[in-house]
Amino acid sequence: MIPYGRQDISPADIDAVVAVLRSDFLTQGPKVPEFEALLAEYCGARHALAVNSATSALHIACLSLGVGPGDVVWTSPITFVASANCALYCGARVDFVDIDPLTCNMSPAALERKLEAAQAQGQALPKVVIVVHMAGQSCAMQEIGALARRYGFAVIEDASHAIGARYRGAPVGGCQYADITVFSFHPVKIITTAEGGAVTTNRVELAERMALLRSHGVTRDPGLMTQAGPDEPWVYEQIELGYNYRMTELQAALGCSQMSRLDDFVARRHALYARYQTLLGDLPLILPLQPPEVYSSLHLCLVQLDDTVHISRAAVYAALREQGIGVNVHYIPVHTQPYFRALGFSAGQFPAAENYYARALSLPLFHQLSHAQQDQVVGALRAALS
């Protein structure tokens, strides 16, 4: 089976992990800060913190922004469930904003309409809006940032797909239009630490709060402690309810090594994607619009069957799987998941997302995908659609 995504691990990546195994620290050593420094520098952000998953990163990002019971968080229905669950972990409610069908990202126009309607009807405005850079392509951050200032909400960029991407010339993660950016290093993403994630921010108070939340809410900083006397150098204090969301040294060493390959990974994805665009050009498929101000990291090759296709998406999916092509679907709209229906959501609420989902397929796209494999994917797709 040709998978839809796969990690690329080099001999140097392996050596970096093995070196940690021979060292003094398997956790809480020098590699995590080194990885964080690389992330901050690459993204142009003041602070980066590595954690054990993007899901944990989303959780502490929401907590640091004060999300709690009585608050509401808005996100896109076309995302992995973690982008919505983080609000629920904090005891907040979640709601969704429909996508722009051309980019598959949250529509700034739909966001503006929903904000206006909420204000007109005296309903709660969102405390935080979590935008998702679908398939590695940045959302319209300038427009979303302007709405954030006007309506007073915070912005988290779920850039789980988008390390290595750029928006208006600047790296995603620089937080020019957002409070916090979140990355995932799961093996199908752009770079990997096996499991892992990170946050970036330019706001020191958020970075400090997230550092505490990542590690039990415990501090040894004399400036933060209230009870320790000067003759008690062993004292640490728990000053809030935190978690163990730490990344290990093994993971961080892999992350450092992968960071040195990030631009190559993204360039290779662009070359493969351009080849797909040429080979698929005459097929009845819609590929997402790539606005000129956006340089995608191309985490996924998303295609949608257009209106002239008279075979179901399920049939195309089955035909490709039959040929050993590991196509996938990203994503089932979150509001239609059973857990979210039980919260009161229903099909029909976000029509652009649902229409996209009904036609969507993700084709294999990863660093080591060969041209021969790509030809196989295109051949199987051509046969299924003819």
Ligand SMILES: *Cc1c(COP(=O)(O)O)cnc(C)c1O
């Ligand atoms: C993968 C992913 C996550 C979760 O990442 P983990 O590191 O597996 O926790 C969150 N949001 C999006 C959009 C993702 O694709």
